[in-house]
Amino acid sequence: MTIVPFYDTSEPRYAEIARVMAQSDDWITPWFSPGVPFWGKPPLSFWSQALSMSLFGFTEFAARLPAWICLLLSNAILIAGLVRLKGPRIAVLTAIVYSTCTLVYISSGAVLTDAFLALGTTLSLVSFAVMAGSARFPSKASGGETAFLYKPRTGSGLWWRYGFFIGLAIGLLAKGPLAAVLILAPVMAWHVLNRKAGSLSTLPWGRGLALAAALSLPWYILAEIKTPGFLDYFIIGEHLRRFLDPGWAGDLYGSAHQRAYGTIWLYWLMATFPWGLIALATAAGALRSARIRCALASTARDPLFAYWLAAALFTPLFFTFSANILWTYLLPSLAGFSVLVAIFASRMERQFNRAGQVLATASAIVPLCVLAFSAIVWVSPDLRNTERGLVQHAMLQSEPSIPLLYLSNPPFSARFYSAGKVREIAPNSLKIAAECSPPFYLAIPKDQQRRVAELLGRRLDTIYSNKRYVLVKITSSGDCGERPLKKAQINRLALDGHLPPPDSDTAAVH
Structure with missing residues (x-):
């Protein structure tokens, strides 16, 4: 965060927008260049980066610090919710897996908007999980193994009841209406598949949506008043034409990232590395190992398995037939993925004595690689495009x-x-x-x-x-x-x- 320079184009673009915001005291409209408003993203990330630079100076560290704080908050949410649902071991494993996925680790030290979107989606994801099944009851499952059954409980705490909607507001101010789609899709999948185990009535929808609107809508209204045309470009252009039209030429701030359909799954392997490859390799090993099959079956019996799976898969499925994509789009899906890996890893620890050593080794890969890259950049900062x-x-x-x-x-x-x-x-x-x-x-x-x-x-x-x-x-x-x-x-x-x-x-x- 300190020694790696800003490499063009994304990081310095967002850092420069935040710098201009801090110096101009214009906290409504982010500016792309003099006289050109930046309609591509809502301002939450720019607000936090501008505030950080106002406090700590116009440096790489100050601009990147808010993303790191987002990682800390996301981990705190995951741990707090999963301690309640699954106990401290799985909660800590989830935080370790999440933090050491390649995309999460890099995004936590970068000037991007995606870390703030992931914070909002993670808060909503975990809040609904806690509300849908906060009470934990041990019971004997088939094969004599202890499983956990979940029962919805209305007295789960004010924070979790409204955390879902606060997360929605964070997503709307970080990325826009796409956040609502990414948040609501796993909930609807859970509701359709498990009407008895978890009901939508566990959330205060009326007051919660009113809270989310009160937190997010004022900025949208002020932005349209200040720079007319914002809503048409941002809602229709950025959220519909960008993804439905592979050759969309309406991007005011760059060029479309046209990729072959299905490229998002290649990005998924990159974003989840090393855990995605390990999970796929272990699942393939189930063809030959009865103990691995037992661990997989135990994971699949988890009462919230379908919910975490929907949270992990909806985003890559959503972008499978979109050509205009970036690998950072996958960040909101990695919290659900990490929960599944942590549950499976805990089951593997029961089956294999050395599973803990494998987990420790895997969790060190990405931090060590990034540390090595940082050392190389320290010696040769002009390794890539930076001024x-x-x-x-x-x-x-x-x-x-x-x-x-x-x-x-x-x-x-x-x-x-x-x-x-x-x-x-x-x-x-x-x-x-x-x-x-x-x-x-x-x-x-x-x-x-x-x-x-x-x-x-x-x-x-x-x-x-x-x-x-x-x-x-x-x-x-x-x-x-x-x-x-x-x-x-x-x-x-x-x-x-x-x-x-x-x-x-x-x-x-x-």
């Missing part, structure tokens, strides 16, 4: 007031690390700026280095380079007199952010 080193190098020169321009749209990491001070310069303005403006630093895409040198008619000495850009210093050639430039032209370039106005203080413009 941290280039921007810091330009700002730490002996003349820090010299502006930094990009011969392209500045990446979001450049915007964040420069606190929004970097500017873009168009190729057709570059020659005029090089002839008539005060000195400036120029970041040139590596594949355009020769063309820029030919355009300016001079040799360009590289003072820094990273994976994408080379940094050079451009000083006036003194050729302004050969082709006089009208003051209005220079002012127009200055207003576009390409060079300082004539006779102005360069530092002030920077």
